[in-house]
Amino acid sequence: MSQHGNLDKKSSSEVIQLLKKANKEYGQTIIMITHNLEIAKMADRIIQLEDGKII
Secondary structure (H helix, E strand, O other): OOOOOOOOHHHHHHHHHHHHHHHHHHOOOOOOOOOOHHHHOOOOOOOOEEOOEEO
């Protein structure tokens, strides 16, 4: 079964590092929405939603 739109672990890590670099160098706020907890754990801050509410 193909995984259209999904990145492998190496590519995911590279994208996260580029986003972190943009955040630090340019002061950009990055908002990422994911169901992947491994990726979420790389963030500086995590906000979880459940049934449309912040938990």
